[in-house]
Structure formats: structure tokens, C-alpha cells
Amino acid sequence: MYEYTGNIHIHSSYSDGSLEIADIAAKACRSGLDFIIITDHNNLNGLYDGKEGYQQNVLVLIGVEANESKNHYLCLDVTKEVIKNSENPQMVIDEVNQQHGLGIIAHPFEKGSPCFADGISFPWTDWDVHGFQGIEIWNFTSQWKDHVCSTLQGLWLVFYPHAALSGPCPESLAKLDERQGQGEKIIAIGSSDAHGYSMKVGMFHFQVSPYDTSFKCINVHVLTQLPLTGDVAQDKEKLYTAIKKGTLWIGYDYFTNSRGFQFHITDGDKTWQMGDTVPLNKDLTIQVVTSVRARVKLIKNGKTKQLSFGKRHIFADIDPGVYRIEAYHRHLFGYRPWIFSNSIWVE
Ligand SMILES: [Zn+2]
Ligand SMILES: [Zn+2]
Numbered sequence: 001m002y003e004y005t006g007n008i009h010i011h012s013s014y015s016d017g018s019l020e021i022a023d024i025a026a027k028a029c030r031s032g033l034d035f036i037i038i039t040d041h042n043n044l045n046g047l048y049d050g051k052e053g054y055q056q057n058v059l060v061l062i063g064v065e066a067n068e069s070k071n072h073y074l075c076l077d078v079t080k081e082v083i084k085n086s087e088n089p090q091m092v093i094d095e096v097n098q099q100h101g102l103g104i105i106a107h108p109f110e111k112g113s114p115c116f117a118d119g120i121s122f123p124w125t126d127w128d129v130h131g132f133q134g135i136e137i138w139n140f141t142s143q144w145k146d147h148v149c150s151t152l153q154g155l156w157l158v159f160y161p162h163a164a165l166s167g168p169c170p171e172s173l174a175k176l177d178e179r180q181g182q183g184e185k186i187i188a189i190g191s192s193d194a195h196g197y198s199m200k201v202g203m204f205h206f207q208v209s210p211y212d213t214s215f216k217c218i219n220v221h222v223l224t225q226l227p228l229t230g231d232v233a234q235d236k237e238k239l240y241t242a243i244k245k246g247t248l249w250i251g252y253d254y255f256t257n258s259r260g261f262q263f264h265i266t267d268g269d270k271t272w273q274m275g276d277t278v279p280l281n282k283d284l285t286i287q288v289v290t291s292v293r294a295r296v297k298l299i300k301n302g303k304t305k306q307l308s309f310g311k312r313h314i315f316a317d318i319d320p321g322v323y324r325i326e327a328y329h330r331h332l333f334g335y336r337p338w339i340f341s342n343s344i345w346v347e
Contacts, residue, residue: 167337177302
């Protein structure tokens with residue numbers, strides 16, 4: 001497998017982001033990313049203007065974030081604009097599926113901040129929907145905003161955003177586990193939702209939702225079957241095939257890059273990756289590798305089943321269920337949330 005690091009859910013000057021796509025790609029390159037996915041609000045003009053492709057060695061892919069007042073939905077791997085419908089998100093989900101795209105529910109439990117736009121938030125309100133492919137469990141900008149309760153605290157969190165970024169949104173993670181437990185093979189992603197807003201408080205100028213910082217924080221690491229070669233159409237297909245399957249993990253890469261993480265199930269002969277379904281047999285073990293010593297939780301059906309500490313982690317006694325991994329690395333006097341894998345299903 002070949003690992004590529006990317007950042008999903010980014011706004012450019014085609015909607016309310018502050019930079020043009022070329023400048024965002026340059027920042028992604030400096031942050032060491034292999035790909036980014038731009039999702040401007042309710043338009044695909046970047047795609048129509050030919051901005052998809054390699055820029056500064058970064059593969060720029062372009063999707064769209066549909067809807068306005070609520071029920072924001074990331075529509076990826078689509079070629080036509082998706083008609084927004086904030087009141088009836090099932091229509092939006094269905095249209096992405098008609099285009100054989102990849103649809104992800106964005107920041108579903110966003111709460112908002114009294115310091116921004118009178119506390120307005122954009123949660124997902126309709127959980128009777130079906131047919132979506134994923135849930136955004138960790139969104140830099142949403143979580144950052146949710147933590148700002150005063151101007152003073154906002155200034156502190158501009159200076160040190162990591163204090164707000166306390167791990168995936170618990171409600172989103174619970175919803176993922178719940179839907180997976182009901183048999184839906186949906187995926188989890190993490191994102192930046194970067195806009196690069198400039199703000200001014202008194203004599204201070206600062207950036208909210210900065211591109212540079214957020215490209216170093218909540219990234220996705222995608223494992224492809226074949227290496228990317230520079231051919232835009234083929235590389236796009238390789239990445240989206242892996243993302244749709246969920247062969248990826250979310251890494252908070254700022255303090256310790258999560259590159260090289262491994263999570264698979266083996267019977268000694270055959271190996272299964274994230275996104276796979278494994279037929280039960282008595283020889284199955286779960287194998288996990290982290291690049292530094294970490295506290296690792298094996299989560300089964302949404303509950304912690306076993307704990308491990310170190311760099312190599314082996315879990316036996318595997319019975320049917322949905323398995324995923326959470327890893328926490330040492331930081332200052334405690335541990336920071338670091339790696340959140342996608343799931344492997346054992347039947
Ligand atoms: Zn949104
Ligand atoms: Zn957004």
C-alpha cells in the first residue's frame with residue numbers, strides 16, 4: 001500500500017475563502033501535503049475553470065459543499081453542480097449518488113460561538129437520511145469556533161488553536177459508531193474547513209481558520225493500492241477509490257506526524273485493511289503499529305475493548321463486530337488525541 005497525506009474541506013476565493021486555489025496549493029506544498037480537496041459553497045467554478053490537477057506537486061481535487069442554513073454536505077468526485085436543498089438533504093444525497101460521487105455529512109453537531117455572527121451554526125438536523133457515504137467526525141474550524149466563548153479566549157485560541165482541538169466531536173463519533181453498528185459501511189473523515197479569514201480586534205490583526213496551521217493539524221492519510229504517478233485522472237481515481245472504501249485514518253499531525261501508522265487484521269496468511277470485511281476465523285489477530293510509543297485503544301462496536309501502550313500492538317480474541325483504533329501520543333504532562341482510524345468489519 002502507498003500512503004498519501006491530504007487535507008479535505010477547504011474554501012477558496014470561489015466562495016468565502018480568502019485565497020485563490022493556486023495560493024492554497026502553495027501553502028499545502030509547504031505543509032508537506034500530497035493532495036487537497038477544495039469544497040467551495042454551492043459552486044464548482046474551480047473545476048469548470050480547470051483548476052483541478054497538480055499544482056506545486058500537490059494534487060488539487062475539487063468538490064462542493066452543498067446547502068446553506070443547515071445540513072452541509074460535502075459532495076466529492078462529482079462533475080456537475082449539486083442543487084442545494086437545506087430543508088431536504090436527502091435530495092442532495094441522492095443527487096451525489098446519481099453522479100456516483102462521495103457524499104460526507106459536514107460538521108453535524110456544530111454549536112457555534114457567541115463571538116461569531118451572533119452564534120450562528122450549521123448543524124445536520126435530519127438523521128432519517130440514508131445513502132450518504134461518510135461523516136466528518138473532526139473539523140478544525142467548527143471545533144475551534146465552538147470553543148470561543150469570549151474575545152479574550154478567542155485571542156488565546158488564535159495564538160494556540162491546539163487548546164480547542166480536543167479530539168473528534170464526541171457526538172459525531174457516536175453517530176458514526178451507531179450507523180456502522182446498524183450495518184452501514186460509512187467512513188469517517190477529518191478536515192480543516194479552512195477559510196483564512198482576516199479579523200481585527202483593536203490593534204490586533206489575526207487569521208481565523210488559517211490555511212497554514214490547519215494543513216498541519218487534522219489531515220487524512222490515505223492508503224492506495226498503486227502509487228500515484230502524476231496522471232491526474234488516474235491519480236484522482238486511485239485516491240477516491242481508497243477514500244470511498246475508508247482505507248484511511250485521520251491524524252492530528254502537528255506535534256507528531258502520524259505517517260507510517262498501520263492497522264490491519266491478519267490470519268497469518270492474508271491481510272485485511274481499513275474498509276475491508278473479514279470472514280471470522282480463529283487465527284485472526286489485529287495488528288497496529290504507531291511511529292512513536294502511544295496509548296492505543298481498540299474500539300469494538302463503539303466501546304473500548306482493549307488498551308495497549310507502545311509502538312507495536314497485537315490484539316487477539318477477535319469476534320464479529322466493527323473495529324477501529326484510537327491512538328494518543330504523549331504531550332507535556334498527558335496525552336493528546338492523535339490517530340483515529342477507519343473501521344474493519346469482522347463477520
Ligand atoms: Zn459547512
Ligand atoms: Zn466548509
